Amino acid sequence: MADDLDIASEREELARNAAIRAHLNRPSVPVDLCEECDEKQRHVTASGVVWRFCSCCAEEYLRSRAI
Numbered sequence: 001m002a003d004d005l006d007i008a009s010e011r012e013e014l015a016r017n018a019a020i021r022a023h024l025n026r027p028s029v030p031v032d033l034c035e036e037c038d039e040k041q042r043h044v045t046a047s048g049v050v051w052r053f054c055s056c057c058a059e060e061y062l063r064s065r066a067i
Contacts, residue, residue: 036061 031041031050040054051058 031044034040034042034054034057035052036057037054040056042053043051043055043058045051053061
């Protein structure tokens with residue numbers, strides 16, 4: 001039983017290290033400028049989604065659509 005847990009722990013550690021290496025080696029992608037103001041970079045959410053607008057213009061856009 002202990003051997004199975006040791007093997008599982010080793011596999012988990014190897015998978016975690018591989019995921020960390022893949023995350024560190026991912027290519028960096030330049031973020032384009034906002035479509036509205038062309039001054040600031042587009043807003044990037046925590047999940048990595050790149051919006052069409054910067055955070056200021058996105059707020060104005062969402063406010064205008066709510067009416």
